[in-house]
Amino acid sequence: MHFKTLSLGIAIGLLASTASFAAVDTKRLPPKEEKFSFEGPFGTYDRGSLQRGYQVYKEVCAACHSAGHLAFHNLTEKGGPEFTEAQAKALATAAKVPAEPNDKGETTDDKGVPLLRSATLADHLPSPFPNEAAARANNSGALPPDLSMIVKAREGGPQYVYSILTGFHGKTPTGFKVTEGKYFNPYFEGWNISMPPPLAANSVTYSDGTKATVEQEAHDVVTFLSWASEPKMEERKQLGFGVLIFLVALAGILFAAYRRVWKDAH
Amino acid sequence: MSGPSTYTPKSGIEKWIDARLPLPRLMHDTMQTFPTPRNLNIWYTFGGILTFCLAVQIVTGVVLAMHYVANAGLAFDSVEAIMRDVNYGWLIRYVHANGASMFFIAVYIHMFRGLYYGSYKAPRELIWIIGVLIYLLMMAAAFFGYVLVWGQMSFWGATVITNLFSAIPVVGTHIATWLWGDFAVGDATLNRFFSLHYLVPFIIAAVVGLHIWALHVPGNNNPLGIDVKTPQDTVPFHPYYTVKDAFYLVLFVIVFAVFVFYAPNFFGNPDNYQQANPLVTPPDIVPEWYLLPFYAMLRSIPNKLAGVIVMGGAIVTLVFIPWLDTSRVRSCRFRPTMKWLFWFFAISCVILGYCGSQPVDKAFAGIPLVWIARLTTLYYFGFFWVLMPIIGLIETPKKLPASIAQSVLGDSAATPAE
Amino acid sequence: MAATKSDAGTRRDFLYVASGAVGAVGVAAVAWPLIDQMNPSAAALAAGVTEVDLATIQPGQQVIVKWRGHPLFVRRRTPAEIAASKAVDVASLPDALANNDNLPSSAPATDANRVIKPEWLILIGVCTHLGCTPTVSTPQMPEGDYGGWLCHCHGSMYDTAGRIRKGPAPRNLEVPIYSFLSDTRIKVG
Numbered sequence: 001m002h003f004k005t006l007s008l009g010i011a012i013g014l015l016a017s018t019a020s021f022a023a024v025d026t027k028r029l030p031p032k033e034e035k036f037s038f039e040g041p042f043g044t045y046d047r048g049s050l051q052r053g054y055q056v057y058k059e060v061c062a063a064c065h066s067a068g069h070l071a072f073h074n075l076t077e078k079g080g081p082e083f084t085e086a087q088a089k090a091l092a093t094a095a096k097v098p099a100e101p102n103d104k105g106e107t108t109d110d111k112g113v114p115l116l117r118s119a120t121l122a123d124h125l126p127s128p129f130p131n132e133a134a135a136r137a138n139n140s141g142a143l144p145p146d147l148s149m150i151v152k153a154r155e156g157g158p159q160y161v162y163s164i165l166t167g168f169h170g171k172t173p174t175g176f177k178v179t180e181g182k183y184f185n186p187y188f189e190g191w192n193i194s195m196p197p198p199l200a201a202n203s204v205t206y207s208d209g210t211k212a213t214v215e216q217e218a219h220d221v222v223t224f225l226s227w228a229s230e231p232k233m234e235e236r237k238q239l240g241f242g243v244l245i246f247l248v249a250l251a252g253i254l255f256a257a258y259r260r261v262w263k264d265a266h
Numbered sequence: 267m268s269g270p271s272t273y274t275p276k277s278g279i280e281k282w283i284d285a286r287l288p289l290p291r292l293m294h295d296t297m298q299t300f301p302t303p304r305n306l307n308i309w310y311t312f313g314g315i316l317t318f319c320l321a322v323q324i325v326t327g328v329v330l331a332m333h334y335v336a337n338a339g340l341a342f343d344s345v346e347a348i349m350r351d352v353n354y355g356w357l358i359r360y361v362h363a364n365g366a367s368m369f370f371i372a373v374y375i376h377m378f379r380g381l382y383y384g385s386y387k388a389p390r391e392l393i394w395i396i397g398v399l400i401y402l403l404m405m406a407a408a409f410f411g412y413v414l415v416w417g418q419m420s421f422w423g424a425t426v427i428t429n430l431f432s433a434i435p436v437v438g439t440h441i442a443t444w445l446w447g448d449f450a451v452g453d454a455t456l457n458r459f460f461s462l463h464y465l466v467p468f469i470i471a472a473v474v475g476l477h478i479w480a481l482h483v484p485g486n487n488n489p490l491g492i493d494v495k496t497p498q499d500t501v502p503f504h505p506y507y508t509v510k511d512a513f514y515l516v517l518f519v520i521v522f523a524v525f526v527f528y529a530p531n532f533f534g535n536p537d538n539y540q541q542a543n544p545l546v547t548p549p550d551i552v553p554e555w556y557l558l559p560f561y562a563m564l565r566s567i568p569n570k571l572a573g574v575i576v577m578g579g580a581i582v583t584l585v586f587i588p589w590l591d592t593s594r595v596r597s598c599r600f601r602p603t604m605k606w607l608f609w610f611f612a613i614s615c616v617i618l619g620y621c622g623s624q625p626v627d628k629a630f631a632g633i634p635l636v637w638i639a640r641l642t643t644l645y646y647f648g649f650f651w652v653l654m655p656i657i658g659l660i661e662t663p664k665k666l667p668a669s670i671a672q673s674v675l676g677d678s679a680a681t682p683a684e
Numbered sequence: 685m686a687a688t689k690s691d692a693g694t695r696r697d698f699l700y701v702a703s704g705a706v707g708a709v710g711v712a713a714v715a716w717p718l719i720d721q722m723n724p725s726a727a728a729l730a731a732g733v734t735e736v737d738l739a740t741i742q743p744g745q746q747v748i749v750k751w752r753g754h755p756l757f758v759r760r761r762t763p764a765e766i767a768a769s770k771a772v773d774v775a776s777l778p779d780a781l782a783n784n785d786n787l788p789s790s791a792p793a794t795d796a797n798r799v800i801k802p803e804w805l806i807l808i809g810v811c812t813h814l815g816c817t818p819t820v821s822t823p824q825m826p827e828g829d830y831g832g833w834l835c836h837c838h839g840s841m842y843d844t845a846g847r848i849r850k851g852p853a854p855r856n857l858e859v860p861i862y863s864f865l866s867d868t869r870i871k872v873g
Contacts, residue, residue, distance in 0.1 A: 069343075069350065074350070145540075149346070149540075152536065152539040153536050153537070153540050155536050232349070232356040236356065236360075237527060237528065239357070240523060240527020241527075243523050243527065244520065244523055244527070247519055247520045248520065250516050251520065257509050257513075258509045258512075258513045262510070265501055443723065444719075444723050446724075447723065447725065447728065448724050449724065449728070449752045449873070450752060454724070454728065545810070545817070
C-alpha cells in the first residue's frame with residue numbers, strides 16, 4: 001500500500017544530516033516548549049485550531065506529504081475537526097483520487113494520464129505522488145514522510161514537529177556549513193533538513209480572521225497532525241475518567257470488605 | 267489438588283456431579299478451604315494479579331486477531347485500522363499493549379518476592395522452576411507479539427534477536443534462516459510469529475495450571491519462611507485471601523488504567539509508529555523495557571557468541587537457585603547479610619536495564635556504560651553462583667519465631683483465633 | 685520350564701524394543717516435514733539467488749541489482765582503482781576486517797580479500813551506518829574523497845574496495861556470498 005513509503009521517508013528525514021560532523025556538534029536542540037490545548041489528562045483539541053490546521057495541511061503540506069491513514073469521513077467525526085457532513089463532502093469532492101478501471105478496463109486515458117475521480121467520504125486523503133520513486137524524483141531524492149502519524153512517530157511529539165516547522169531562518173552557527181540542497185534547522189538531527197521552510201506569514205488565509213503568522217500556522221497544523229495521530233484521544237480520556245471513578249469506588253468497597261473479613265482473624 | 271478433601275456435596279446435583287467429575291470438589295479444596303498462612307503480605311497478591319493479566323492478554327488478543335492481518339504489506343495498516351476504525355479498537359489494542367508491560371511488572375515483583383522470602387527452597391523447588399519456564403514463555407510471547415505490529419522497532423528487534431542464533435557455530439546461520447523462512451526477517455517470519463504468538467499464551471495457561479498444582483502440595487510459603495505447624499497458623503483461602511487479592515487487584519488495575527487511558531504510549535517507542543523498512547536501520551535499536559537487562563549483558567560482551575551465552579546463562583541460572591542457596595533459613599527477614607546482597611542484586615538489575623536502554627557508547631560520570639554493565643553482569647552471576655552458596659553457610663541467621671500464629675497474634679496464639 | 689519363560693521374555697522384550705524403534709522412525713518421518721516447512725520456500729529460494737550478467741558492464745561502471753530486498757552493487761573496477769585500493773595500509777583502516785561472507789570473519793581487509801577477481805567488486809549496497817544506499821563515484825562525477833562511494837545521509841566515504849575510510853559508518857560494505865559461473869556471469873546467494 002502507499003503507506004509503505006512512510007518509513008523510508010522518515011529514514012531520509014533522519015539521515016539528511018551532514019558531512020560536517022567533525023566541526024560542530026550537530027545534535028538536535030531540545031524542542032521548543034509550545035503549549036497545546038490537548039495536553040494533560042483533561043485536555044481536548046481546539047476545534048478551531050483543528051479546522052485551521054487542516055487548511056494548512058491541505059494548502060501547504062499536502063503538496064508533498066501524504067496523510068494516508070486519514071479518510072474524509074474522519075473529518076466529521078466527534079473529537080476531530082468536526083466539519084459538518086456537507087463541508088466534508090465538499091472537501092472530498094474537490095480532491096481527486098485514482099479512478100477504478102472504467103468499463104473498458106482502462107485506468108489511463110489515451111495519452112497515458114491516469115484517470116481520476118472525485119473522492120467520497122469513504123476515501124482516504126489522496127497522496128501527492130503515485131509511489132515512492134515518484135516522490136523521491138520530485139524532491140531531489142528525499143522522501144517526504146506520511147504525516148498521519150508523524151506526531152506519535154517522533155520523540156518529542158507535538159513540540160518536536162512544531163519546532164521543526166518554526167525552526168528555520170536561524171543564523172547558521174560559525175563552523176557549520178549547510179549541505180547543498182539542504183536547509184538549516186537546528187531542531188532536526190544533523191541540522192540539515194531536506195524540507196525547505198514550508199510556512200511563511202500568510203501562507204494561508206484563515207476564514208475565521210485569525211492572523212496567519214508562521215507560529216499560528218505551525219500551532220494549528222501541529223494540532224491537526226496530533227489529532228491525525230491520535231483521533232480517539234478525547235474519547236479515551238473521557239472513558240478513562242469514568243473507568244477510574246468506578247475503579248476507585250470498587251476499591252473502596254473492597255477495602256471495607258477486606259477490613260471486615262480480616263477483623264476476626266487478628 | 268492434593269491432600270484429603272473436606273468437600274461435602276450439599277445437594278443431589280452436586281453429589282451426582284462429584285461422583286462423575288469431581289470438579290466442584292477441586293474448586294472447593296483449592297479456592298475455598300485451602301489452608302493459607304495467615305501472614306501473607308501485599309507481595310503475595312501478585313499471583314492472583316498475574317492470573318488476571320494472562321486472562322486479559324488472552325481475551326484482548328483473541329479479539330485483536332479478528333482484525334489483524336499477518337502480512338508484511340498489510341500488518342502495520344491493519345493495526346492502525348484497529349486504532350481508528352474498529353469500534354473500541356483503540357481501547358482493546360492499548361489494553362493489550364500496556365497489558366504486556368503490566369504483566370512483566372507483576373511477574374518481576376512476583377519473582378523478587380519469591381527470591382526475598384526463599385520461596386524456591388525445599389519443598390517448593392519445582393514451583394520455582396515451573397515459574398522460570400513461565401517467565402521464558404512470557405518473554406517468547408512478548409517478543410512475537412511486539413514483532414506483529416510491524417513497525418521499525420518490531421522489524422529491527424526481530425532482526426537483532428533472531429540474528430543471535432547465527433552466533434551459534436556451524437549451524438547458526440541455518441537456524442536463523444530456518445527461523446526466518448527467508449534470508450532475512452520478512453513476510454514468512456511475520457506469519458509464523460503470529461501463529462506462535464497465538465499459541466504460546468495457551469501453553470502458558472497450561473503451565474500456570476502446573477504451577478498452581480505444585481503450589482497446592484506444600485502450600486504457600488510466607489514472609490517468615492517457616493513451615494505451617496498448627497491450624498492456627500492458617501486461614502481458609504476464602505474469604506480471607508479472595509477478598510484481599512481482589513482489593514489489591516483493583517489497585518493494580520487502577521495503575522493499569524492510568525497507563526491505558528492517560529499514557530498509552532509510555533512504554534512504547536516512537537519508531538514503532540513507522541512501518542518496518544528493511545532498507546533503513548533506526549539509530550538505536552532498543553528492545554522492550556522488560557528485556558533491557560539481558561540486552562545490556564549481551565551488548566557488554568564484545569564477542570557475539572560469548573554475549574549470547576552470558577545472556578542465556580543469566581536465565582538458566584535461575585533454574586539452579588534452589589540448590590545454590592545453602593541456607594537453612596528461607597526468608598531474608600532473618601538473614602542479615604543476604605538481605606543486603608538481595609537489595610544490591612535488585613539495584614544491579616535496574617542498573618543493567620538502564621545500561622540496556624542507552625546508546626552503546628554512552629558514559630555515566632565519566633565511566634563508559636559498557637563497563638558499568640560488565641560490573642553489574644558480574645554481580646548478577648556472582649550473586650547466584652558465589653555469594654548465595656557461601657553466605658548460606660557462613661551467615662548466622664536471626665532467631666526464627668516459634669510459629670506463624672505466635673508471630674502474628676503474640677503469645678495468645680495458643681487460643682484459637684476464630 | 686524356566687528356559688521357556690525366559691525365552692518368551694526375550695522375545696517379548698525384542699518386540700517391545702522393535703515396536704519402539706519402528707515407531708520412533710515413524711515419528712521422525714512425520715516430524716521432518718513439520719520442521720522443514722519453516723525453511724525458505726521454493727519462492728523465497730528462487731528470489732534469494734540472483735545471476736548477474738557481467739558482459740555489458742564497462743570498466744569504471746557500476747550496475748545495481750536488487751537482491752534479497754537489498755541493492756547489490758556490481759562494479760567493474762579500472763586498473764587505477766585497483767591500484768589505489770591495493771596501496772592502502774590495512775592497519776590504517778577504521779575497519780581492518782574484510783567483511784566478506786566468502787571468507788572467515790577474521791580475514792583482514794586487504795584488497796584481495798574484498799574480491800574474487802580483482803576487476804569485479806560485488807557489494808551489498810547498504811551503508812553499514814544506518815542503511816542508506818551510498819552513491820558511486822566516477823571520474824566524471826566524483827563522490828567522496830576516496831573514489832569509491834559517498835553515503836549522502838551522513839557522509840560516510842568508502843574507497844574503491846568498498847572499505848569505510850571516513851565518516852560514521854563502523855564497517856566496510858559487506859561482500860555477499862557469490863561465485864563465478866563463467867567469466868561473464870556470477871551467481872549471488
